[in-house]
Amino acid sequence: MSAVSEAVPVSEPIERRSGLRFRISRGGLGTLVFLTPMLVVFGLFAWFPIVRAVVMSVQETNLVSEPTFVGLNNFARVLSDPQFGTAVANTAWFALLALLFGFPVPIILAVLMSEVRRGRGLYSALAYLPVVIPPVVSVLLWRFFYDASPHGVFNTILGWVGAGPLPWLQSSASAMPSIVIEATWANAGATVIIYLAALVAIPPELYDAADVDGASIWQKIRNVTLPQLRSVLIVTLILQLIATAQLFTEPLLFTSGGPNNATLTVLLLIYRYAFQNSLGGDYGMAAALSLMLAAFLAVFTAGYYRLTRSWSTSS
Amino acid sequence: MTTAIDHIAIKMGSVRGEQEMSRRISRRSTWYGPIALAIIGIVAACSPTASPSASSAPNPSQPTTGGPSASAAAAHQPVTITVGVLRPGATQEAVDALNLQISEFQAKYPWITVEPEEYNWTAPTFTAALAAGTLPDVFTIPFTDGKGLIAQHQIVNIDARVRALGYADKFNPNVIVNGQDDKGAISAVPIAAYGMSLTYNRTLFKAAGLDPDKPPTTWDDIRTAAKTIAAKTGVAGYAEMATENTGGWQLTTSTYALGGRMETVGTDGKVTATLNNPETKAALERLKAMRWEDNSMGSTFDYAWGSINQAFAAGQVGMFTGGSDLYTAMVQNNSLKPDDYGVTVIPLEGADAGVLGGGTLAAVNVVTTEAQRDAAVNWIDFYYMQKLLTQEGAIADAQALKANNQPVGVPSLPIFDKATYDASQQWIKDYINVPTAQMTPFTSKIFDQKIVTEPTAHTQELYAALDPVVQAVLTDKNADIDALLTKANQQVQDIIDKG
Numbered sequence: 001m002s003a004v005s006e007a008v009p010v011s012e013p014i015e016r017r018s019g020l021r022f023r024i025s026r027g028g029l030g031t032l033v034f035l036t037p038m039l040v041v042f043g044l045f046a047w048f049p050i051v052r053a054v055v056m057s058v059q060e061t062n063l064v065s066e067p068t069f070v071g072l073n074n075f076a077r078v079l080s081d082p083q084f085g086t087a088v089a090n091t092a093w094f095a096l097l098a099l100l101f102g103f104p105v106p107i108i109l110a111v112l113m114s115e116v117r118r119g120r121g122l123y124s125a126l127a128y129l130p131v132v133i134p135p136v137v138s139v140l141l142w143r144f145f146y147d148a149s150p151h152g153v154f155n156t157i158l159g160w161v162g163a164g165p166l167p168w169l170q171s172s173a174s175a176m177p178s179i180v181i182e183a184t185w186a187n188a189g190a191t192v193i194i195y196l197a198a199l200v201a202i203p204p205e206l207y208d209a210a211d212v213d214g215a216s217i218w219q220k221i222r223n224v225t226l227p228q229l230r231s232v233l234i235v236t237l238i239l240q241l242i243a244t245a246q247l248f249t250e251p252l253l254f255t256s257g258g259p260n261n262a263t264l265t266v267l268l269l270i271y272r273y274a275f276q277n278s279l280g281g282d283y284g285m286a287a288a289l290s291l292m293l294a295a296f297l298a299v300f301t302a303g304y305y306r307l308t309r310s311w312s313t314s315s
Numbered sequence: 316m317t318t319a320i321d322h323i324a325i326k327m328g329s330v331r332g333e334q335e336m337s338r339r340i341s342r343r344s345t346w347y348g349p350i351a352l353a354i355i356g357i358v359a360a361c362s363p364t365a366s367p368s369a370s371s372a373p374n375p376s377q378p379t380t381g382g383p384s385a386s387a388a389a390a391h392q393p394v395t396i397t398v399g400v401l402r403p404g405a406t407q408e409a410v411d412a413l414n415l416q417i418s419e420f421q422a423k424y425p426w427i428t429v430e431p432e433e434y435n436w437t438a439p440t441f442t443a444a445l446a447a448g449t450l451p452d453v454f455t456i457p458f459t460d461g462k463g464l465i466a467q468h469q470i471v472n473i474d475a476r477v478r479a480l481g482y483a484d485k486f487n488p489n490v491i492v493n494g495q496d497d498k499g500a501i502s503a504v505p506i507a508a509y510g511m512s513l514t515y516n517r518t519l520f521k522a523a524g525l526d527p528d529k530p531p532t533t534w535d536d537i538r539t540a541a542k543t544i545a546a547k548t549g550v551a552g553y554a555e556m557a558t559e560n561t562g563g564w565q566l567t568t569s570t571y572a573l574g575g576r577m578e579t580v581g582t583d584g585k586v587t588a589t590l591n592n593p594e595t596k597a598a599l600e601r602l603k604a605m606r607w608e609d610n611s612m613g614s615t616f617d618y619a620w621g622s623i624n625q626a627f628a629a630g631q632v633g634m635f636t637g638g639s640d641l642y643t644a645m646v647q648n649n650s651l652k653p654d655d656y657g658v659t660v661i662p663l664e665g666a667d668a669g670v671l672g673g674g675t676l677a678a679v680n681v682v683t684t685e686a687q688r689d690a691a692v693n694w695i696d697f698y699y700m701q702k703l704l705t706q707e708g709a710i711a712d713a714q715a716l717k718a719n720n721q722p723v724g725v726p727s728l729p730i731f732d733k734a735t736y737d738a739s740q741q742w743i744k745d746y747i748n749v750p751t752a753q754m755t756p757f758t759s760k761i762f763d764q765k766i767v768t769e770p771t772a773h774t775q776e777l778y779a780a781l782d783p784v785v786q787a788v789l790t791d792k793n794a795d796i797d798a799l800l801t802k803a804n805q806q807v808q809d810i811i812d813k814g
Contacts, residue, residue: 063446064469064681082806148614170616171790256558258617260787260794271439276560278438278456278775279463281446 056287063283074288084289086261087269090176094265095244097180103240106188107233110195111225124196128189135186139253142182143169146254169255172262179250179263187243191236195229202228234308241304242297266293393426394686398694399434399451402648409647412719419711420697427690437620438560438775445469450680453691456503458493458674459774465495465502470678474500476692482704482731489768490730494676506699508674508728510660510766511568512639512757513537517657519633523547530659530756534572534601537634537662541611544633551613552633553605554626555785559619562785563778567671568636569598571767574665577777578770578811586772588807590781591800594665599796603788616789625649636661638673639757642725642749653749658726659756660764669767672728703731706742713746724749726758728766773810780806 057074061067078084113123130138145153146168158164168178202225210220226233248267251257257264257272264272266289274286400413417429432451441460444450456464464470477483478501483491486505494503517527523544531537541552556565567577575594579587606612618626624641626632628649639658645651661670677699679691701708713723724747729736751758770777780803787794 062467062469065467082802152614165614167614167790170614172787255617256619258558258783258786259790260783260799272779275439275442276776276779278436278441278445278460279467279469281442283446 053287053290056283057291058284060282060284062279062281067284070284074282074284075292078285078289078292081285083261083264083269083272087264087266090261090263091245091247091265093176094180094247095241097177098183098240098244101180102184102188103237105184106191106195106236107229109188110192110199111221113192113196114199120196124193127192130186131189133186135249136253138182138186139250142185143254146178170259172259175255175259175263179247179254182254183247183250191240194232194236198229198232199225238301238304242301245293245297392686393428394684394690395428395430396453396683396687396690396694397430397432397451398691398698399432399454400698401431401433402435402644403433404648405433406647406650408719409721412716412721415715415718416698416712419715420694423697424690424693427693429694435621438779448682452680452683452687453677453694454680455506455675455677458490458505458508458676459769461493461503461676461678462496462771464678469681470502471681471683471688472496472500472502473504473679473688473692474502476689477501477504480692480696480700482700485704485731485735487730487732490674493674493768494678503676503678504695504699505730506675506677506695507640508672508730509638509640510670510672510728510761510764511636512658512726512761513634513661514627514637514641515634515657515659516627516630516632516655517753518652518655519544519548519550519630520657523552523633527657527753528756530657531634531662532659533662534664538601538605538609538611541605541633542609545609545611545613548633550631550633551615551626552609552611554612554615554618554623554632554635555602555789556618556620556623556635556637557785557789558617558782560775560778560782561619561623562783563781564671565636566595566598566781566785567770567778568661569601570595571669571671572661572663572665573597574667574669576667576767576770578772580771586811588777588804588811590777590804590807591797595800596796599784599788599800602785603794603796606789607792612789616786621648628652628655630655639726639728639761642754643722646722653753656750657753657756660760663764669765670761671769672766673769674728674730702743703739704735706738709739709742710746713743717746717748720748722749723747724751726754726761728761733762773807776810777807780810 056067058069058071059067060070060074109127113120113127116123133141147153147155148165148167148170149155150159150165152165152168154168155165158166167174169175206224206228207220210224215223246267247265248271251263251265251268252271255263257268270286270289270293273289274281274283401410413431417431420429421427434451434454436454436456441450441456456470483501487508490505490508491501494505495501513530515527515530520527520530520540523540524547525540525543531540537553544550544552556562570577570592573594575589575592575598577588577590577592577595579589581587602612606616613631615626615631618635620637623632623635623637624645625648627635628645628651642651642656642658645656646653663669677695679688679695683691697708702712703709715721716723723743724740784796784799784803787799788796
């Protein structure tokens, strides 16, 4: 009897245990085990820095002395800094130039390469080669090319056709376009490969049908190729816009933001806040501007996807 | 850019699978949420701010109790210190000379192991290393940073240890003050002082038909010589640093040479920025004329300290203003041909004109133990000070350098009194291997010039604010100097007012 009377109240835990067994048998524990390293790595190197950035944005801290809480003061100081407007304008200018040059160039290259019947792999490798070169090496190489003296590499080439010499990085007007040219060269390869993959996947019957209809090359591009690439184009465009908003390596290594702040970008300004003052950076302001940039990009991306949702499905 | 695109491409391919996964994951989210939070909690608990371990570290602002006797007691415990003494890119000969000096030090202090590290002070790299706690145990900083780092408790108070060495009172008061707090406690030791100079390329002078033994003595002479060098040789007759805060540094040098000042301190101690003074404007107008009227400044206008040294050693620059002690760096890092090197004093014109003087302090990292601090001060004394104070130290240093073809006898300014400086020069007379005759235009006149210290409040930020001004003048023919200076002045005043 006693055994029976004791058996009744434990029926619920048995159910729970069977639930746990059920979860384990379905791979729940295994999933957790496999997930743990990722959680730890992301926790340490992604989520924790993000949380720290949020905390630091409301602190005055040099990471050595005790931080003090300053509320939203760092955000107010960023917004009232005259360099902030310059950095935003320069970043927008870079984004526009990158859009004009950097967006169509990979498409054109990919279309041309997709038309090649032999040696496409070689052309793909050549297009991708700049991506393989470390950015610092690329920039230092291009700095050499951009030597503003008449004996510089590019100026010598211009001299052959009676043009130049150009000041390249040594002028406020030409510094940013010079950076855009290098950035396009350095980054186009990856996008070319994506476009090329998308182009190859377009059913040839569509082109055959266009041929039957007597379409010209331009009409085929306009009415077959571009519509088929629409989804990829929408994704690569937003990625490029996000990347241009985070431009840092090139202006830092090419010009340090000069001449006269002509290439000062938002990310470079964050870097300046953090590291320009040798007596301890203003990490609070740097964190505040980082969050502002992240928030802007999040809102911008959400808006972009909302806007382009109806276009993204191929018709 | 590339990484993000690749990432998305992979993501696009797996979207469908993820959607299915997300439905399953959502059922288990009650498990993972608390686990993730727990991990974040553990991570946060391990962070420097959350950790109580910071309080257990020695407080750098507290004078340490370990005086000479305590040091002696702990002296025989093995201790290792890292020292930032090797310029990145230094030649093997420079490394060999350093290793020889380290072996001599370790023979004298057998319980101390010295590990040299590459180190070169620049504002951005120093800030990052300071915040990350990765500076060497002994490192060097410019005079301009001493008081700020002391006020923020970012370097160790080594007052008792330095005074125990017996020569603390011999320092030039105007020099040691850079390493002292408001009460006179020493936290950083002056190890070198320099006056700004005009460095010129003697070979280019000859090529341009100029007499290298009669360098320019006025700013008009400099302009004329620059024009001649550019016309006759095709390289920049004169160049100016303009990035990494060096533009402001050099503009301040030019301003001082014309009698102007970048800051004034009122009787109440209030600092006022005076960047838009007439002398700074005149210096910029001269630069503008050299750049756009004379076309004598070449085509590179983004030089920093390292790159202008490199360009000068490569014969691409006729003249530039910089520290009087550049010869060593240019030999060690840029393979300077000694015959090319010439140095003279900066022309002083104006009622209150002076030469900008600066220097270097040696400091000890806050993340050191008491024993390491003892060892660090021993190293500072041995490596930097003994050669200035004792014949034995001076000769040992000179021998080690000369044996490895490193420069001995490079012009500098005294950090003690002039008599001590003269004595140290006399001790190493037989070892001097630099072209002293080519340095005579500087060494024969510098001690007659008035030395003016760098701006005291927010020096590096002031220099940083002036960088774009110099860059604008050199890269924009229509640069509005008044507007640029007014803007920079307001920027610096705001920083000063913030404190």
